[in-house]
Amino acid sequence: MKTYLVITQILYAVCLLPWLVVFGMSFMSFDQGISVANSAFVFGIGVYPIFVIICSVVAWIYRKRKKKLAIIVNLIPMLWIIGLGVPLFLLNI
Template sequence: MKAFFISSQILYVLCLAPWFLIWGISFMGFDSGFSWFAVALTGGIGLYPIAVIVCSILAWRNRIKRKRAAVIFNLVPMLWIALVVVPVVAINL
């Protein structure tokens, strides 16, 4: 369990470099003016580091007594990674 947490959180930290680029590009959604979609997109992408920190803390605190909850908390940031990787792979196919 400890190895799973450490390896997944290393992956999350490694994803911060491309996240910064994607977050910067997300502001281009405002090029055509203000829209709620652009706000939601930029906000959703901007929440990734906060989700990593909060979910990592919750996972480590629950790892002994509530193992299933700890695994679920630890996998929440993977949703952000999947929501970026899946469309990129689909576009490139």
């Protein structure tokens, strides 16, 4: 369990570098004006590090008592990686 948490959190930390670039470029969505969709897009990208920190702390707290819950909580930031990271990576290939 400890190995799983360490490996996934290293992956999340590695993904913070490309996240910084994507977050900076996400503000270009406001070039056509400000709308709710643009704001939601930037907000959705911007909360990734917050969720990484919160989910990591909660997963480490629950790792001994509730292992299944710790695994599920630790996989929440993976939604950003799969939902945003993989498509953006494939578009750049």
